[in-house]
Amino acid sequence: MEQPIKEPIYQSIGGCDIEIPSPFCLIIFGAYGDLAKRKLIPSLYHLYKNKLISENFFILGCGRLEADRGYFLEMMRTSVENAFPHEFDNSSWSEFAEKLYYSSLDFGSPESYIKSLKEKLSSLEKKHQTKGNRIFYLAIPSSVFETVIVNLGSSGLSAEREGYSHIIIEKPFGRDIESAKKLNKILRQYFEERQIFRIDHYIAKETIQNILMFRFANAIFEPLWNRKYIDHVQISALETLGVEHRAGYYEEAGVIRDMFQSHILQLFAITAMEPPVAFEADRVREEKIKVFRSIRPFPLDRLDEYVVIGQYGKGEISGHPVIGYMEESGVSPMSNTPTFAAMKVFIDNWRWQGVPFYLRSGKRLSSRKAEISIHFRPVPHMMFSRVMNEFIEGNILCFRIQPDEGITLSFQTKRPGSLICLKQVIMDFSYEKGVHIDAYEWVLLDCMLGDQLLFLRQEGVELTWSLLTPVLEKLESMGKLPVYEAGSSGPDEARLLIERDGRSWMPLE
Ligand code: BG6
Numbered sequence: 001m002e003q004p005i006k007e008p009i010y011q012s013i014g015g016c017d018i019e020i021p022s023p024f025c026l027i028i029f030g031a032y033g034d035l036a037k038r039k040l041i042p043s044l045y046h047l048y049k050n051k052l053i054s055e056n057f058f059i060l061g062c063g064r065l066e067a068d069r070g071y072f073l074e075m076m077r078t079s080v081e082n083a084f085p086h087e088f089d090n091s092s093w094s095e096f097a098e099k100l101y102y103s104s105l106d107f108g109s110p111e112s113y114i115k116s117l118k119e120k121l122s123s124l125e126k127k128h129q130t131k132g133n134r135i136f137y138l139a140i141p142s143s144v145f146e147t148v149i150v151n152l153g154s155s156g157l158s159a160e161r162e163g164y165s166h167i168i169i170e171k172p173f174g175r176d177i178e179s180a181k182k183l184n185k186i187l188r189q190y191f192e193e194r195q196i197f198r199i200d201h202y203i204a205k206e207t208i209q210n211i212l213m214f215r216f217a218n219a220i221f222e223p224l225w226n227r228k229y230i231d232h233v234q235i236s237a238l239e240t241l242g243v244e245h246r247a248g249y250y251e252e253a254g255v256i257r258d259m260f261q262s263h264i265l266q267l268f269a270i271t272a273m274e275p276p277v278a279f280e281a282d283r284v285r286e287e288k289i290k291v292f293r294s295i296r297p298f299p300l301d302r303l304d305e306y307v308v309i310g311q312y313g314k315g316e317i318s319g320h321p322v323i324g325y326m327e328e329s330g331v332s333p334m335s336n337t338p339t340f341a342a343m344k345v346f347i348d349n350w351r352w353q354g355v356p357f358y359l360r361s362g363k364r365l366s367s368r369k370a371e372i373s374i375h376f377r378p379v380p381h382m383m384f385s386r387v388m389n390e391f392i393e394g395n396i397l398c399f400r401i402q403p404d405e406g407i408t409l410s411f412q413t414k415r416p417g418s419l420i421c422l423k424q425v426i427m428d429f430s431y432e433k434g435v436h437i438d439a440y441e442w443v444l445l446d447c448m449l450g451d452q453l454l455f456l457r458q459e460g461v462e463l464t465w466s467l468l469t470p471v472l473e474k475l476e477s478m479g480k481l482p483v484y485e486a487g488s489s490g491p492d493e494a495r496l497l498i499e500r501d502g503r504s505w506m507p508l509e
Helices: 034-049 069-083 090-097 110-128 142-154 177-190 206-217 247-272 281-294 300-305 439-449 458-476 492-499
Strands: 009-013 016-020 024-029 057-063 100-104 134-138 165-169 196-199 230-238 307-317 320-322 340-345 357-362 369-376 396-402 406-414 422-430 483-486
Touching: 016 439, 024 034, 024 110, 034 057, 034 069, 034 090, 034 439, 057 110, 069 090, 069 100, 100 110, 110 142, 134 142, 142 165, 142 177, 165 439, 177 458, 196 439, 196 458, 206 247, 206 396, 206 406, 230 247, 247 281, 247 340, 247 357, 247 369, 247 458, 281 458, 300 307, 300 458, 307 458, 307 492, 340 492, 357 492
Parallel strands: 024 057, 024 134, 057 100, 134 165, 165 196, 230 357, 307 483
Antiparallel strands: 009 016, 230 369, 307 320, 307 340, 340 357, 369 396, 396 406, 406 422
């Protein structure tokens, strides 16, 4: 039905005007799962408390568990209190909780979509006046995606009548190229591409969004952003946490599916892409897709020169002893699942020919850090070499994604006093600490607004799987993995991967 055009309403937060989306309802499949508890419900509460969403909304949690609304509210309250120990308050929680419902649902039974879900939605939609706008959030194991999508589609819930009907799919989007293609096919049977929101919360992190602004709104960097001035690029997403209680999922995934296929390759594409003609979802996503299309396939016969994997053994993190991956609960004592990977990747295009991108990610490392560093070439002529021995290092531009989000640029200056002595100094931009909108809050807001800029397009997902599937197959056919000590910087082979090229990883601390 044609909607009357309304002027957008904005709310100012931290000096930034944010558009308030129209009324909506959010149906969370997997309402008792880790993601719903740790991220989704706290994010929605935070958006509500900061008046960034309409008063007219409701959230319907769906899960297999037979439980009443009271129990659900109690669990969610605890999660929100844990997520915002300082910002939580009883009165905003009580208002928020009035819009929170739970319904047990048999995901596999088509009848329950028509009987329980559809009927419940209609009555809640009347009560909360949400104008028929629906978001289905699949926060469930990927093995159940297909069943839920088919049942949503065949019960008519994917169809748009009064308002929009959007679906959010969590990663991993498949486990190889074949399964990703199959999932896309099923989705497209019932939903149009503009209704599909394939999520990658990394793209919504503040500093990642900033890379595009930084690259394309400052005239001084873009002319240097190419093989002529850049020696190499490093992208790291390192964690101190282990597998926690997610062994069931992680044993199937491992670090390449969990972190590289989406998060790391998205960071890679944003760093390497050409300037889009406009800051619009499809223009930006087209440029990222071109990067994926230009990645040089890994030489499978010499894979060890390009890819290193490893698994954490026991060790110490921040002075506390921790167990190895194979001792974790739910992990097979014979597990060959990698928890660390490092890769060297080349892009075969005009801009990046010959520039290596070194990527690494792992669990149980000595510190938590995610960053992208651009390593510029050193000066072409060392005119100081006759008067001092120091090698003049190239400048490094570093986007700190977490913790302590910001951007630094290192450069050389003369050390005061001494005749000729250089000193590396750092120009540092840090985000102000104020009300902070989390990555999950951004993606939820954007999905409500129908803006797909921060979401993945079908073609992009399939291209990344095409690149990684042969690598995964080869790695999975190989023998035992190198073990690295928990609390270290990863396997020694990863250090050699970059040192063989005469370079070194950015330090972990
Ligand atoms: C998730 C992965 O997508 O990202 C986890 O499944 C990982 O294994 C997490 O720990 C890291 O996200 P963040 O935002 O904490 O860096």
